Amino acid sequence: MKKLYLASKSPRRRALLAQLQVDFEPVDGEIDETPFENETAQDYVLRLAKAKAEAGWENSPKDGAVLGSDTIVVFQKQLLGKPKNQADAVKMLSLLSGQTHQVMTAIHLKSNTQSLSDIVISDVFFTEINQQQIIEYWQTGEPQDKAGSYAIQGIAGQYVKKINGSYSAIVGLPLYETKQLLNLSS
Template sequence: MPPFQQPPSVITPVGNPVLCLASASPRRRDLLASIGVEVSVLPSDVDETPLADEPADVYVERLAIAKAKLAVSKTTLPVLGSDTAVVIDGAIMGKPRDEQNAAAMLAQLSGRTHQVLTAVAVTGPQGVLSCCVTTHVKMRVIQQTEIARYWQTGEPADKAGGYAIQGLAAVFVEEIHGSHSAVVGLPLFETTRLLCQQGVPIWAGRFRSS
């Protein structure tokens, strides 16, 4: 059977969670809802400090797996964990500590191409399945006055790299090569593949009864 094909018997009604999301991110919840996956939310709090000389792709996948595993004992549902990192010049950018730090981040991204790495891990009958997706994002030159105004909106405060591509910062993005949804929070193509491999239904409740 192709990896995305599912028999009608696995379709469940809307409002019946079929997956536990180990994240408080409303963006990841909304992305899953967009493919018909109803979730219960159970955020996992893990140490996000990178290990010494740890490559960015290894780092985000390690965190995604750790978040999923932490929630497994607290639910009977399959669990999805995820983590995203913004990387430039090989360095991982976290969330800005304050306005000055956010301004420094955006100044570093201005006029350049950076990478957004998003890892996904899903627990289920197949154990823990995971993947990491890299997307290349090119920013136009961003003026200091724009950076200051953007901070005042409140949007960059809790975002990796200090910006939200799905929000007001969309005006800064000149090009994107790869998965847009991965930059938002989840690579939906790869996530769907992992969910189907674990028997988690997509498009739940989206079919009309005959």
């Protein structure tokens, strides 16, 4: 692979990809993230990762490969996106309190000759969180642009009893699976 482009503005994804010690450049991968009617969570997150890679491909010099990724939080088949406001965050975090939910991260690598995808599904077990704790957490500013209204790598890590899956995928980019895709494309 001559060059790698990351179709993401996420500082978390950029930092994670840097951990793989590969050179990359960011490209615009902006897309419409509206779910389709009756679309499953897995189909949705895979579609978004692919669409971001495709959008990034259109904005790249096409001299390498483009990596697209998307992460969603799912509770009882319900997609929990980024909160619209404090009330929305309180609602989401109240749902997650004392429960287990899933975090799904899909990756898609697009080049002239290949199109490769993978998805990582992790279970996250939350402790009980009361409304006052949720409001105080909201006031930190951390949950305001995060799927499910929380960041496991930040303050919200104290609410996570355990995970079953990939920590890096929960943060936003599954390192092992990303490295495998990059190796396949070489």
